[in-house]
Amino acid sequence: xxxxxxxxxxxxxxxxxxxxxxxxxxxxxxxxxxxxxxxxxxxxxxxxxxxxxxxxxxxxxxxxxxxxxxxxxxxxxxxxxxxxxxxxxxxxxxxxxxxxxxxxxxxxxxxxxxxxxxxxxxxxxxxxxxxxxxxxxxxxxxxxxxxxxxxxxxxxxxxxxxxxxxxxxxxxxxxxxxxxxxxxxxxxxxxxxxxxxxxxxxxxxxxxxxxxxxxxxxxxxxxxxxxxxxxxxxxxxxxxxxxxxxxxxxxxxxxxxxxxxxxxxxxxxxx
Amino acid sequence: xxxxxxxxxxxxxxxxxxxxxxxxxxxxxxxxxxxxxxxxxxxxxxxxxxxxxxxxxxxxxxxxxxxxxxxxxxxxxxxxxxxxxxxxxxxxxxxxxxxxxxxxxxxxxxxxxxxxxxxxxxxxxxxxxxxxxxxxxxxxxxxxxxxxxxxxxxxxxxxxxxxxxxxxxxxxxxxxxxxxxxxxxxxxxxxxxxxxxxxxxxxxxxxxxxxxxxxxxxxxxxxxxxxxxxxxxxxxxxxxxxxxxxxxxxxxxxxxxxxxxxxxxxxxx
Numbered sequence: 001x002x003x004x005x006x007x008x009x010x011x012x013x014x015x016x017x018x019x020x021x022x023x024x025x026x027x028x029x030x031x032x033x034x035x036x037x038x039x040x041x042x043x044x045x046x047x048x049x050x051x052x053x054x055x056x057x058x059x060x061x062x063x064x065x066x067x068x069x070x071x072x073x074x075x076x077x078x079x080x081x082x083x084x085x086x087x088x089x090x091x092x093x094x095x096x097x098x099x100x101x102x103x104x105x106x107x108x109x110x111x112x113x114x115x116x117x118x119x120x121x122x123x124x125x126x127x128x129x130x131x132x133x134x135x136x137x138x139x140x141x142x143x144x145x146x147x148x149x150x151x152x153x154x155x156x157x158x159x160x161x162x163x164x165x166x167x168x169x170x171x172x173x174x175x176x177x178x179x180x181x182x183x184x185x186x187x188x189x190x191x192x193x194x195x196x197x198x199x200x201x202x203x204x205x206x207x208x209x210x211x212x213x214x215x216x217x218x219x220x221x222x223x224x225x226x227x228x229x230x231x232x233x234x235x236x237x238x239x240x241x242x243x244x245x246x247x248x249x250x251x252x253x254x255x256x257x258x259x260x261x262x263x264x265x266x267x268x269x270x271x
Numbered sequence: 272x273x274x275x276x277x278x279x280x281x282x283x284x285x286x287x288x289x290x291x292x293x294x295x296x297x298x299x300x301x302x303x304x305x306x307x308x309x310x311x312x313x314x315x316x317x318x319x320x321x322x323x324x325x326x327x328x329x330x331x332x333x334x335x336x337x338x339x340x341x342x343x344x345x346x347x348x349x350x351x352x353x354x355x356x357x358x359x360x361x362x363x364x365x366x367x368x369x370x371x372x373x374x375x376x377x378x379x380x381x382x383x384x385x386x387x388x389x390x391x392x393x394x395x396x397x398x399x400x401x402x403x404x405x406x407x408x409x410x411x412x413x414x415x416x417x418x419x420x421x422x423x424x425x426x427x428x429x430x431x432x433x434x435x436x437x438x439x440x441x442x443x444x445x446x447x448x449x450x451x452x453x454x455x456x457x458x459x460x461x462x463x464x465x466x467x468x469x470x471x472x473x474x475x476x477x478x479x480x481x482x483x484x485x486x487x488x489x490x491x492x493x494x495x496x497x498x499x500x501x502x503x504x505x506x507x508x509x510x511x512x513x514x515x516x517x518x519x520x521x522x523x524x525x526x527x528x529x530x531x532x533x534x535x536x537x538x539x540x
Binding site: 030033034036037038040041042044045046049050053056057060080081084087088124125127128129130132133136137140141142143145146147150193197200204216219220223224233237249252253256257 | 288356486
């Protein structure tokens with residue numbers, strides 16, 4: 001126990017002298033890095049705009065309120081598109097994620113040294129690139145529209161779903177699998193009767209969770225032209241129709257809150 | 272016994288995932304109806320898709336020979352800006368979310384503070400990063416400052432919520448022992464609460480740095496600084512080899528961060 005001797009009295013301390021020195025050095029380096037970063041940001045900022053910001057914010061606020069409620073009649077189709085992008089994207093991604101997850105899980109992978117690394121690479125690369133970037137890329141390839149949004153969401157979600165699913169597969173109870181194998185079941189029968197029933201609740205939970213995230217992501221995909229309510233948002237922003245922007249933001253907020261509520265309810269019912 | 276004897280001789284069937292038959296059929300019928308409705312409203316221009324396949328092939332081929340050199344200065348500047356934004360916003364975001372997390376934990380904060388902090392978290396979580404970025408770019412002008420503020424704001428919702436949940440589920444006995452020794456409130460937090468949540472705080476912070484870096488890659492699309500602007504330009508000019516190079520750098524950095532966070536989390540826990 002680190003104890004300091006002060007005029008014959010022993011005082012408890014949290015750290016020894018060397019430990020606290022080490023902490024100080026780490027903190028010093030951290031503060032220096034932060035200061036450098038802040039300097040970089042500050043150097044590429046036009047500070048006049050920042051000092052002017054409260055006035056601009058106030059100006060935008062007065063332009064943006066009240067929201068233009070009658071515009072909501074034109075938002076029905078975009079919201080339907082957004083819902084479709086999220087739902088169909090989630091379904092496609094699950095179809096693609098299931099085989100990837102089975103190939104990535106240590107206990108079901110056909111080959112540990114060739115196929116498993118490939119599956120893990122698919123998981124990492126699809127997860128690390130944002131759906132907006134996928135959408136940008138797909139728009140260049142297959143043209144703007146809802147379809148590009150669906151595919152972008154599908155690709156982006158593979159990594160997330162497959163990662164959670166293969167972790168669930170690795171945690172299954174092996175004794176059940178063994179029992180099915182002992183009855184003389186084939187490889188596919190073992191999968192269908194030994195593994196699938198065990199991961200079904202996890203699978204349903206992952207599907208609903210990802211659907212909720214995808215609703216959020218699909219609301220902004222339109223900013224790059226991939227359909228949905230984001231298209232209306234970007235065209236309203238382009239013509240500086242702030243009352244419409246406010247209404248769209250409120251609709252997006254409502255969609256996000258509703259989808260989160262639905263997903264929490266469904267997951268609560270499953271688990 | 273009669274139930275068992277009635278079942279003898281009949282082949283076994285797998286029990287369905289959803290037990291109640293009416294709910295199962297309702298879900299299946301509703302789902303099929305939705306799928307038909309959804310597919311009928313999506314217009315796919317197949318000739319356009321077919322025409323684009325060649326471009327897609329070109330893009331995939333570009334991954335085999337990414338071009339790091341011809342736009343190297345743009346890539347380098349964008350990457351540095353992304354990393355700078357990530358670091359600065361993570362530091363500020365984490366520093367702000369710790370007091371908010373304390374306020375949002377019911378066993379630490381009184382009810383009014385709890386409600387205020389919870390509503391801050393709810394607002395931050397409900398707003399998309401990119402939408403916040405659009406508004407902040409409109410207010411503060413183009414550049415990394417808007418991106419930095421966006422990421423800091425998004426960090427608060429994520430980190431404060433998860434940290435508050437961890438504080439709420441901490442071991443009361445240890446905290447009470449510190450209180451019984453006559454500690455002040457700050458000492459109580461420092462010696463009773465903080466050591467219990469520290470591993471989780473470090474794990475979450477590193478995870479959030481990872482997320483912030485990924486998000487910083489897209490903020491450039493709306494003018495909030497970072498590598499996104501360079502990437503967008505590369506796509507617009509159909510310079511797929513440069514785009515592939517940028518994407519590869521992002522993937523490598525994310526992989527490195529993920530590996531690092533795994534190592535650090537294994538050490539602190």
